[in-house]
Amino acid sequence: MAAAAMRSDVHAQTETAPAAVNPVTAPSLAKVSLKVNGKACDLELDTRTTLLDALREHLHLTGSKKGCDQGQCGACTVMVNGRRINSCLTLAVMQQGSEVTTIEGLGTPENMHPMQEAFVKCDGYQCGYCTSGQICSAVAVLGEIKEGIPSHVTEDLMKPPSWDSSEIRERMSGNLCRCGAYSNIMEAITQVAGGRA
Amino acid sequence: MKPFTYERAESPAAAAGAAMRHPGAKFVAGGTNLLDLMKLEIEEPMHLIDVNGLQLDKIEPTPEGGLRIGALVRNTDLAADERVRRDYGVLSRALVAGASGQLRNMATTAGNLLQRTRCPYFYDTNQPCNKRLPGSGCSAVDGASRQLAIIGVSEACIATHPSDMAVALRVLDASVETILPDGTTRTIPIADFHRLPGDTPHLETVLQPGELITAVTLPKPLGGTHIYHKVRDRASYAFALVSIAAVIQRDGSGRVAVGGVAHKPWRVEAAEAELPRGAKAVTERLLADAKPTKDNAFKVKLVERVLGAVLAEAKGA
């Protein structure tokens, strides 16, 4: 019985796929200009291209990672106009004129950002795949605390959020690390925050 | 993702007009849910109208003493607004209980209201789902339903609404302002904005095709203690199993809305009269017609206990 029901269900799904829409519509192209890590970039892209794929596949800036392509892991975190976002959930064309900062824009192996140095020193990574997102997020988190943006663990909404570890942990929770480097990432961020707070 | 043409709208009227010219068009603002669904071809707009340039990103006082929140105000900015933190703490708390910092930087007030369910069968296009494909059946009723609804459900659908913000707006009696494709505007009380699934779970709100949200207004502040209590398996970055938005006054009276249990934020005004009698009494009224599955029956008890926590916190405040 279950098998029969299953079969008809699957048929229903595949056969009633929207017939009204011509499935072979040609892609729509659009021009977009971005400023990526301070450099002007002019692209002509399929409108479906996400900012993440524009960075990785068109500009060959592969530091920003695709982990889920669904906004569920944080590996694609970049800063757009100074704010961190999931670059997999925005279209490149929606970012016309935006200033994008990726991990490559924070520092290089020869000239690292303090947060990058702290991650190395504290071993705040293992496989390295979530790392770019963690670091971009970490840099942004310190800015968000400074700006007074509250978080889920902020005790008093009318007082500036504190710099303690529970605040940072909560704010970093949109960046999964399956290797489980969390405790070390906290060390790294706390070190950098200590220097700035 | 199906190919689509793209335009940036310059004004709400222009956006509404564009929607009229392009049947099947979608508005995009934050994009955090829409793009995800477009990748899976659960949403298949042929034309995308980018409304990010509409200047609807202000939070302004209303003549009635409330606040008018532009549709495009980002979740981060709404949560951080001093007036919201001071007078509508439950809203600020609900916002920061949801999603992640990155997503809150993208997500807008209007988009948050229009989030679609996180029912796993809705997301899996191989599976029957009346919400995604009307008439195909509901896989969740006899499937994995731990996260899903316990009240206001139908045989066609047991999905929940995933928003935290909407639960707070419901307790605050917010209103949704819109513009229709013909240029007329209307105001919809939040209580009427989301629908129960019934036989048409694919219709989630009362918005008409091409209708654009321009603002959400909050009535004048209620005072009292504002609490948003969200329960989930992991400590952050997860949808609610159950959440409660509450505004409790010194005399023990107040308002309560529940998230994670229904197709819309769940509030039963009559149940609020029971608040002085405690969590059990309120829950009995609030969830009187609950029809949970075996997987999610625990939510009934959980609502009562979370409400207990909320009332204890209010008492201590």
Place this chain on the structure above:
Amino acid sequence: MKFETPATTNPIDQLKVVGQPLDRVDGPLKTTGKAPYAYEQHEAAPNPAYGYVVGAAIGKGRISSMDLGQAKAAPGVLAIITAENAGKLDKGDHNTAKLLGGPEIQHYHQAIAVVVAETFEQARSAAQLVRVKYEAAKGSFDLASVKDSGKKPKEGFGGPPETAVGDFDKAFAAAPVQLDATYTTPDQSHAMIEPHATIAAWEGDKLTIWTSNQMVGWGVGDMAKTLGIQKENVRLISPFIGGGFGGKLFLRADALLAALGARAVKRPVKIALQRALMINNTTHRPATIQRIRLGATKDGQLSAIAHESWSGDLPGGEPETAVSQTRLLYAGANRLTAMRLAELDLPEGNAMRAPGEAPGMMALEIAVDEMAEKLGMDPVEFRILNDTQVDPEKPERPFSQRRLIECLRTGAEKFGWDKRNAKPGQTREGRWLMGMGVAAALRNNLVMKSAARVKLDKSGHITVETDMTDIGTGSYTVIAQTAAETLGVSLDKVTVRLGDSTFPVSCGSGGQWGGNSSSSGVYAACMKLRAAITLKTGLSATEAIFADGKVSAGGRSVSLAEAAGDKGLEVEDTMEYGDLDKKFQQSTFGAHYVEVAVDSFTGETRVRRMLAVCAAGRILNPKTARSQVIGAMTMGVGAALMEELKVDKKRGFFVNHDLASYEVPVHADIPHQEVIFLDETDPISSPLKAKGVGELGICGVGAAVANAIYNATGVRVRDYPITLDKLIDQLPAVA
């Protein structure tokens, strides 16, 4: 080099570089986004086409028809490969189900087609136009209901399917204190952040794949076998791997389909498995049902120990070897272990971090906690009382090192175990119920053959090449440390190149053998290079001292640069092992201490403190080793509190196939974690006197959390994960 007798003093013992908590050598690349992963080879494989995988929509059955017409006609589409047009394909030795299914469907989301197009957007869109009709067949999807049909599996990686010593039944019946309890662990997903991803390119009949794979040698072999080509014609490159945990041990669909796609379109093809496909398309840790019976004397001496485990897999698959640790962990004269394997039509089960021990310890170490309570004993003391220094099934076989007692005692002291109230449900902190839990940890130490090539150039620079992989474990770093120590140079004089099948075949990354075994292979090659250097310089091999970039003997010093000469020196060697692992039981040990807070209203559990004490031989790099342990502890918290692949028993698939619904721990779930390594060397393991540590860290963590929850609440949950719905009915009443 063959390692047949216990190690004596050797160059590694200098510990100038090895044993130091050095930063990872690949750190600057990884933290600046410059480390290239499989999908990121724009220079090596320019102008690629993009593949998008179509997964089967049913759990079991057949494809009755497939219509590719619309998909083929879609813009940008270059080719669509299905089982029908792929040509003859074999199945890899390490695969249970076919990587390209059809017409028979063996499991949900089994790949049935790949659409190759000019762009990613076009491939993704066209994949939705592949029209498939199925005939679903009735499958078996519920372990509990088919458990009793389970058969005795054949002997595999986890040892024999059954063992017995003494007379368990009699001893158990006679035991004054008994425990008989059943525990369950759910299916779990590796959920590594980098998806399975590959770029494939053909040059004539030679295939190169850049892929994310832990075991380069296995990948080459299975690709060649599946395609029916010579192994020599497959080159596999895997320099950086974005997490594996056992999920990337094998050739998977991304690699095979990229190879087939590239062959069809005659240009490079890149494929990353979409996240929603990963969980059902690839492998997972199988669920278990475990029955444990313990019998003890009134004073706490275990007299009878039985552990039986049931798991399921596709026909031809293997069991989850959840009883292995029970064969070794505690003394007891009468013992019995058994595994049964039932056939399930769910996706393929296979290894995930500490296969066997991870779920096995989750059950055993609750049982031990329960028994200690029945006896009225402290659970730390109960474990210590039942310690054994020999393999309890083969008493003539001692452990090479076993310092479990010291781990437990050290941990108890550092953690403040004496503050724990043995009576559960007594400690409150506001609305939180507080509790502490402990568990022992055991994970076997495996040693594997591993080869390396070492080159010395005219500037005195050393280059090490081996097909070993670094999956976040720190291979690049510990290998560089090993070479620097052995050859007497500083770390910056060593370059390590990994993950290329043109390099000598290593042990690969798995089973926590990678660090010790691959470094031992490098040690062997470096010792051979030392011999070549002394031979060339005419220095006495027995007296030669390698230090500061020079080799010195008999009052003469020659710089390595000089020794290398214009042509340089190059050697290759393999470390192989004798029978020391037969004569001695080699295991690693630890103790996990956890403090939890359980919300008395909601039953939400949050971990407050964690400590692991590990005895795992020489720690090659305390910084990277510590990271391995905290990472494993984090995964253990996930297993205890949230991770569960939800089975749709009607439709036959894992429902929560994304990272929002398969919850893994986030930052907010994990407190500061403490790790203590006992100062230990194990000369019986390898010349490095090291062992593995990356899997030890997860063994027992789940049970320590479970025991802490019990201590906090008085509620004993035997079914993982311990989510609030399993506690809520038994929590104190709310006012």
